[in-house]
Amino acid sequence: MDYATLLQILDSTIRLAVPLLLACLAGLYSERSGIFDIGLEGKMLMAAMCTGAVAALSGSVWVGLLAGIAGSVIFAAIHGIASITFRGNQLISGVALNFVASGITVLIAQSLFRQGGRTPPLSGDARFNPITLPFAESLSGVPVIGPLYSEVISGHGALVYIAFLAVPVTWWVLYRTRFGLRLRAVGENPASVDTAGISVIRLRYAAVIITGILCGLAGAYMAAGLQAGFGKEMTAGRGYIALAALIFAKWRPWYALMATLLFGFFQALALRPDVIKNTMGFDVPVPALDALPYILTVIVLAGFVGRAIPPRAGGEPYVKER
Amino acid sequence: MTRLPRWADVVLVPLISLLLAGIISALVILAIGQSPREALSTMVTGSVGSAYAWGYTLYYATSFMFTGLAVTVAFHGSLFNIGGEGQAQLGGLGVALVCLALPWPHWTLALPVAMVAGALFGAAWAALPAYLQARRGSHIVITTIMFNYIGAALIIYLLVNVLRPAGQMDPATARFPAGAALPTLHDLPILNLIFDKKIPANVTLFVALFACWLVWLLLWRTRLGYEIRAFGKSEPAALYAGISPFKVTMLAMLVSGALAGLMSINNVMGESGRLLQNSSEGAGFIGIAVALMGRNHPIGVFLAAILFGMLYQGGAEIGLWTSIPIELRTVVQGLVILFTGALDHMVRMMLGVFFRPRRTEVA
Numbered sequence: 146m147d148y149a150t151l152l153q154i155l156d157s158t159i160r161l162a163v164p165l166l167l168a169c170l171a172g173l174y175s176e177r178s179g180i181f182d183i184g185l186e187g188k189m190l191m192a193a194m195c196t197g198a199v200a201a202l203s204g205s206v207w208v209g210l211l212a213g214i215a216g217s218v219i220f221a222a223i224h225g226i227a228s229i230t231f232r233g234n235q236l237i238s239g240v241a242l243n244f245v246a247s248g249i250t251v252l253i254a255q256s257l258f259r260q261g262g263r264t265p266p267l268s269g270d271a272r273f274n275p276i277t278l279p280f281a282e283s284l285s286g287v288p289v290i291g292p293l294y295s296e297v298i299s300g301h302g303a304l305v306y307i308a309f310l311a312v313p314v315t316w317w318v319l320y321r322t323r324f325g326l327r328l329r330a331v332g333e334n335p336a337s338v339d340t341a342g343i344s345v346i347r348l349r350y351a352a353v354i355i356t357g358i359l360c361g362l363a364g365a366y367m368a369a370g371l372q373a374g375f376g377k378e379m380t381a382g383r384g385y386i387a388l389a390a391l392i393f394a395k396w397r398p399w400y401a402l403m404a405t406l407l408f409g410f411f412q413a414l415a416l417r418p419d420v421i422k423n424t425m426g427f428d429v430p431v432p433a434l435d436a437l438p439y440i441l442t443v444i445v446l447a448g449f450v451g452r453a454i455p456p457r458a459g460g461e462p463y464v465k466e467r
Numbered sequence: 468m469t470r471l472p473r474w475a476d477v478v479l480v481p482l483i484s485l486l487l488a489g490i491i492s493a494l495v496i497l498a499i500g501q502s503p504r505e506a507l508s509t510m511v512t513g514s515v516g517s518a519y520a521w522g523y524t525l526y527y528a529t530s531f532m533f534t535g536l537a538v539t540v541a542f543h544g545s546l547f548n549i550g551g552e553g554q555a556q557l558g559g560l561g562v563a564l565v566c567l568a569l570p571w572p573h574w575t576l577a578l579p580v581a582m583v584a585g586a587l588f589g590a591a592w593a594a595l596p597a598y599l600q601a602r603r604g605s606h607i608v609i610t611t612i613m614f615n616y617i618g619a620a621l622i623i624y625l626l627v628n629v630l631r632p633a634g635q636m637d638p639a640t641a642r643f644p645a646g647a648a649l650p651t652l653h654d655l656p657i658l659n660l661i662f663d664k665k666i667p668a669n670v671t672l673f674v675a676l677f678a679c680w681l682v683w684l685l686l687w688r689t690r691l692g693y694e695i696r697a698f699g700k701s702e703p704a705a706l707y708a709g710i711s712p713f714k715v716t717m718l719a720m721l722v723s724g725a726l727a728g729l730m731s732i733n734n735v736m737g738e739s740g741r742l743l744q745n746s747s748e749g750a751g752f753i754g755i756a757v758a759l760m761g762r763n764h765p766i767g768v769f770l771a772a773i774l775f776g777m778l779y780q781g782g783a784e785i786g787l788w789t790s791i792p793i794e795l796r797t798v799v800q801g802l803v804i805l806f807t808g809a810l811d812h813m814v815r816m817m818l819g820v821f822f823r824p825r826r827t828e829v830a
Binding site: 183223227228231232233234235236237238240241242243244245246247248249251252253255256262377382385388389392430432433435436439440442443446447448455 | 608623628
């Protein structure tokens, strides 16, 4: 494999890792607060449709982004009502919302545009246009690092940089702020948080809404960054890969970055079977690459690579003592 | 919270949940500028309006009975098996391998062997998640989701690279021999007086009904069933009573996977006559809705499966004859799962208002 091909693959790794990373961080907030969220997929899909539709109608990707976040937050709020207020089964609620999202996105897109459940193709200001980082042009002549900077690191849409910034921000929020301490505590032992006079319900709602916002970013990037418009089931299981990455990362932000980059790399490789054949000397079937994130996650879950221990109160509705 | 009378819990709660799902679906249809009345009438005529329509409704219902029972058995052991989809697809692989292995002379010989293979392959696909849950404590929901994707990738690989006959373009196995084709209800004597056109519902329906009875027998009339239910109610109590959590988890999941795998005699052997990509077409997931709606009882599962058969067949008709997309049925399915599975406390609270006076009378 030559350097140019490697750069191409790294570039698509970054682009494919971003929706996974945003969704993974989204899940991190919710699960750290003790609310399991299988519905990342549905929220991303909803956000992708809202972004695709509103960006096409308004011509502005930023208005579309806001609509995407709104759509995702509505689903997050329903999940919150079902699992926090009514103490329902969080897993079932997530599964249900994924189905609702899968169907309702097509229904809305079809009734708005009548293009077989798709939104019209986006172009120009209705998409996230590439940002050229400073000196990308002038540094591209520098050997090795130059092309890496100008082709892989520079030239992505704004959400890509926001996603990578979200990693240190999440780390800082989680481990260096009062909110983060309380969030982690409420996921481990909500009774102790309640005893300290802090509202478990408010904290968990806050976490679920943050999850909604981040899933909104992930979905918006799918519709207006990675692709140009919404299509039926366009997230194609990315919400579940993000969930897998979250477990792989053992619910920690920096590890989440590495896990999603790894899974993004697999997806990038799956798009270039020719490259694998040339470097490895044999054919790796594409389905094997597709399945690799899931297989790795099962191996991690099996406890062979250190144990993945979820937040202790995860999935348990909190009932105040009377 | 008020405790509802048993009949209200068993009958009213699912019905109210269904009603709420229906109301929201109607609002969705209104919001996209279509007529809910037209949708409902298309759905009802298209799914139960004629013997021909029933032929399709019963075909779907057969699949949903198996996957619904699969979720039910696991639920009683407080295990949430989301992997029905993967288990059903792997079951389809087992059925396909059996049907292609021999030039079967008659379906009565092929069916039992195919059933064993489908059940074994389905159970095998549930075995590893069950083992990881029982021994390693990894969450069964997550592992079964992962196994759905791994299973789908495995099937695609096998269909494209191994099982596809030379010269065929689409990823599917060769057609099964004629002797492995199951008779539809149209081919059976007496029943062909009712079903006078070619329909997909086939003899698997009777296997499904038998499976409903067997699951009832297993859960409420055997020692294993008692152990599964006891373990599901309270793990420490079951442990204290000498019930092995490992054994119960493994067996409940194996039975669950076998039931999901059995579904594929309906769609793979009975309908398509060859193994296709994504053969289960979401029936594994609908099993979740069917089990929740059916209150985890075989009779309830039977009724809910017919209801979802209607929804599926009727939804297809809506997609065909009205300008409402076929995806409406996915929305209804999701709403039913949401109301019966996650917002059931809300529904009970709503009903509790009506039952409170009666309760004070009794007290």
